[in-house]
Amino acid sequence: MxxxxxxxxxxxxxxxxxxxxEPSASTSHRSExxxxxxxxxxxxxxxxxxxxxxxxxxxxxxxxxxDDDDEDFGDWADRIRREYFDKKHAEAQRLAASCSGSKRRKTNKEREQEEKSHKEHLRRLQKEHEEYLSRATRKEDEVRQGKKRRYEERCAATFQASSSSSVSDSKLCYSDIPGQLHEELKDVNAFRKVLRKQQTLWHPDKFAQRCSSRLEEKDRQRILDTVTALSQELNSLAQSLKT
Known part of the structure; x- marks a missing residue:
């Protein structure tokens, strides 16, 4: 001021x-x-x-x-949202391109190493499979030999020809009869040999001669019928091998 x-x-x-x-009332009348x-x-x-x-x-x-733009709040919110998603999409594309490039470089650089590792893995799997088959074969042989051993033990107990009174006086029930030995042999000649032995063992006349006096009366007929059926089955099997 x-x-x-x-x-x-x-x-x-x-x-x-x-x-x-400013004009005043006292001076307004002045003309000069x-x-x-x-x-x-x-x-x-x-x-x-x-x-x-x-x-x-x-x-x-x-x-x-x-402000020449007549943008209201809704338009502003849509614009902000659109810009945000455009930015995120661009970042995702850059990241994908970066990852793809690094992956291609890694594949080109380590392809030989990966192939070598893959082959080694296949060899290891093949070896493990062969070992598994070998163990399975041994286990199968052990099971088959165990069944055969138990069968022979039961046959020995059934056809015991000892003169001991404790053995000769013991009675044979139907559950004491071991039945047929189911043995799978790939060698046909070996199978025929086992089959002839079974035919001789389960011949009805020879079985009656060896065990008739020891059969339990309540199971006698059932045992004889079972031995006869078993002998017929063995004979039929032997006949099929000849054809």
Whole structure:
């Protein structure tokens, strides 16, 4: 308010001069202009022009942001969402391209090593499979030999020809008859040899001669019928091998 301009006039002087230039009721009837007031008006106009030239005319719109876009909140939210997903999609594409490139480089660089490792793995699996088959074969042989041994033990107990009274007086029930030995032999000659031995062992006449006196009366007929049927089955099997 009290800082003078280049003409030595302060803002307070201008305000005072403006008040003095306002028409009043006491001076309105004067027809003559006051030279002093006229000079002050001219001086005020000059000061105003100088001020506008130095600082420019104040425009309220110059200090407000101009928004030519009529975007509402919904449009703004859609735009933000679209920009966010576009950014994420671009990042995913860059990551996929990076991973794909590194994978291709790894495959080209370590292909020989991977093939070698794969072949070694196959050899190890083949070896384990062969060992498994070998163990299974040994186990099968052990089971077959065990069945054969138990069968022979039961046959020995059934056809015991000892003269001991404890043995000769023991009675044979139907459950004591061991039945037929089911043995699978790939060698035909070996199978025929076993079959002839079984035919001799289970011949009805020879069985009756050796064991008739020891049969339990309640199971006698059932045992003899079973031995006869078993002998016929063995004979039929032997006949089929001849054809």
């Amino acid at each position: 009290f800082v003078p301009n280049r003409a030595g006039v302060t803002p307070e002087d201008l305000l005072n001069w403006m008040k003095q230039t 202009k006051d030279p002093e007031k006229e000079w002050m008006e001219k001086l005020f106009d000059e000061c105003e022009d100088e001020f506008f030239e130095s600082f420019g005319v104040y425009d309220a719109d110059d200090f407000l942001p101009v």
